[in-house]
Amino acid sequence: MTFALECRSLSKRFGSFSAVSDVSFTISEGSFFSILGPSGCGKTTLLRMISGFCEPDKGDIVIHSRSMRGILPNARPVNMVFQQLALFPMMTVFENIAYGLRCRKVSKKKISFHVEEVLNRVGLAQSGSKKIDQLSGGQKQRVAIARCLVLEPKILLLDEPLGALDLKLREHMKIELKKLQTQLGTTFLYITHDQSEALVMSSHIAVMKEGRIEQIGTPQALYQSPKSSFVAQFVGDNNHWRGKIVQFCEPYVEVQTEEGWKLKALYSSSFQVGDRVDIFVRPEAMLVKSGEKKPNGWVNCFEGLVSSVVFNGGTRDLWVNVRGGNGSSFSKELKVTLPAQKGDGEACLPSGRAVEVGWDALSSHVLKVGVK
Amino acid sequence: MNRLLLKWNVGLLALPLLLWIVLLIILPLSDLFISSFQEKVGVGVFEWGLGNYQAFLQEPFYWQTFIRTVLFSIIATMATLGVAFPVAYYIAKVARGRVKSMLFVLCLLPFWVSELVRNYGWMIILRESGLLNHFLMKLNLITQPIEFLYRDATVMMGLIYTSLLFMVVPLVVVLENLDESLLEASDDLGGGRLISLRRIIIPHAMPGIVSGCIMVFMLTLGNYLTATLLGGKESLWFTEHIYNQFMTRWNWELGSAMGFLLLVVSSALVWLGLRMTGQKLNKVMT
Numbered sequence: 001m002t003f004a005l006e007c008r009s010l011s012k013r014f015g016s017f018s019a020v021s022d023v024s025f026t027i028s029e030g031s032f033f034s035i036l037g038p039s040g041c042g043k044t045t046l047l048r049m050i051s052g053f054c055e056p057d058k059g060d061i062v063i064h065s066r067s068m069r070g071i072l073p074n075a076r077p078v079n080m081v082f083q084q085l086a087l088f089p090m091m092t093v094f095e096n097i098a099y100g101l102r103c104r105k106v107s108k109k110k111i112s113f114h115v116e117e118v119l120n121r122v123g124l125a126q127s128g129s130k131k132i133d134q135l136s137g138g139q140k141q142r143v144a145i146a147r148c149l150v151l152e153p154k155i156l157l158l159d160e161p162l163g164a165l166d167l168k169l170r171e172h173m174k175i176e177l178k179k180l181q182t183q184l185g186t187t188f189l190y191i192t193h194d195q196s197e198a199l200v201m202s203s204h205i206a207v208m209k210e211g212r213i214e215q216i217g218t219p220q221a222l223y224q225s226p227k228s229s230f231v232a233q234f235v236g237d238n239n240h241w242r243g244k245i246v247q248f249c250e251p252y253v254e255v256q257t258e259e260g261w262k263l264k265a266l267y268s269s270s271f272q273v274g275d276r277v278d279i280f281v282r283p284e285a286m287l288v289k290s291g292e293k294k295p296n297g298w299v300n301c302f303e304g305l306v307s308s309v310v311f312n313g314g315t316r317d318l319w320v321n322v323r324g325g326n327g328s329s330f331s332k333e334l335k336v337t338l339p340a341q342k343g344d345g346e347a348c349l350p351s352g353r354a355v356e357v358g359w360d361a362l363s364s365h366v367l368k369v370g371v372k
Numbered sequence: 373m374n375r376l377l378l379k380w381n382v383g384l385l386a387l388p389l390l391l392w393i394v395l396l397i398i399l400p401l402s403d404l405f406i407s408s409f410q411e412k413v414g415v416g417v418f419e420w421g422l423g424n425y426q427a428f429l430q431e432p433f434y435w436q437t438f439i440r441t442v443l444f445s446i447i448a449t450m451a452t453l454g455v456a457f458p459v460a461y462y463i464a465k466v467a468r469g470r471v472k473s474m475l476f477v478l479c480l481l482p483f484w485v486s487e488l489v490r491n492y493g494w495m496i497i498l499r500e501s502g503l504l505n506h507f508l509m510k511l512n513l514i515t516q517p518i519e520f521l522y523r524d525a526t527v528m529m530g531l532i533y534t535s536l537l538f539m540v541v542p543l544v545v546v547l548e549n550l551d552e553s554l555l556e557a558s559d560d561l562g563g564g565r566l567i568s569l570r571r572i573i574i575p576h577a578m579p580g581i582v583s584g585c586i587m588v589f590m591l592t593l594g595n596y597l598t599a600t601l602l603g604g605k606e607s608l609w610f611t612e613h614i615y616n617q618f619m620t621r622w623n624w625e626l627g628s629a630m631g632f633l634l635l636v637v638s639s640a641l642v643w644l645g646l647r648m649t650g651q652k653l654n655k656v657m658t
Binding site: 051053072073074075079080082083084086087088089090091099100103104147148151 | 551553554556557558559560561562563564567571572575576
């Protein structure tokens, strides 16, 4: 099977700073691949190496079985949508899109045919003669993409192109980009620090940290079974404890956290008593109950006070202040996400209310500390 | 009351500018304009008429010098642009940090001494017994000293040298504003260096190019010192004629007509240049 893109142990240093170290991954054709990481993790350097603006110190980039070593940016079968879009302000929309074709010395007739076609595809059929500063943010976005698509690149590189848009438009463009990619079948390589962008659009995500790839997988896999604490905390929200396994009590293990809590999690054969572990529980997996009756059947259950409520429209987030178990004085804020439904008593828990919070052993995710 | 005071204050603030414009620009120019239409008919007796302009047109020496000066100025402006553009590009886009400011200061350095001294400097280097000849003789490249002064090429070089800064500064300013990602985008879309230069860099730099050209053209056209010192008596620079009319011939009327012609033609050429490049004067000059 040939891949659209293969990165083979890429490394790049700037002075003594190692921006990208030993990064390898493959992208299959037609997929929407995202590289997700906090700023400074080396994702932009990685993209610039693929586009050819900077040469890797070590490793190789292979696009459709062809090594890109020593090939200049203008000769690579990839095109890039820049972070600030980098549309040419001195040209019209048409001229911007025609630029690449003109560089290839395509005949005028063909140019106008292709440009009209791609303008239609991105829904800007009437805007060819407009100046760049007459366009809205979303339209500029589409022109920037059209300018690349008209060249029919093997891979389209996108460097956080949604960063400059306002929230509403960004949500809209996420869906739009995803649709566009499905419709075109072009391989997209998307770079972002925004985990929600990556989760919504991608077929595969590589999470990067400090120049290395932490985990590659589908959005579901990353969300549901992160392989490292970094991924668990970076992708989506999580309640987090660190502690030590104190004993086995089938089918659970008991973990004593640093704050003095005793938590139960599912047993796994790789655990040993004394292992240091991180425990993560997603806010939407948390259970809440208030009132006289103690909930039964909850494996983990703690008493707490609702400290604040944040209404998000479809959901509401409760912040519950929970005392550590066994009379410990240490308290911790847990995030609980509940669906906000009309007349739902539990969803209307006001702040200051005493509640019981808990979760099922199945919902927690346990990772050994220091093991990848 | 307060409003009146404010009005007076604003008026006071504008006063130096007003004085400048009226006393140093409008009055002398009107005087020049009026006296260019005065014909001397007797001692201290003048009549209105176009005689001075006729005199200019009837004397080929005058108008040929005039055309020569304009053409030379245009060539000098283009040559200055050609020299200044790479320099400005290097300063704005390639050089970084201390090198950048050092290069800029180096461009500025010659202007810390007066134009007169700078031209004398060139004369010391270029004259028959000058430094350049000395070295060429020492290196046995020539057997007899060459007179480098008083040649058209020398005048041209002097003019380019004098105007360089006025071209470099506006070019550096516009080129610094050029977003690097535009060049990368051009590169990414398959544009080579020449295409990027022609389709991205030059269109972006156009306001700076035009404003630099206007400044250099004006300075060159009205240049007196460089043309006279490096070109000598035979340099045939139009300002020399004007100087002669005022100072040696004592014919202020013809001198005024010539001065006015220079002003009209230079304004017309600037207008033409703006029209041809599609730039607006107010945009270019800010």
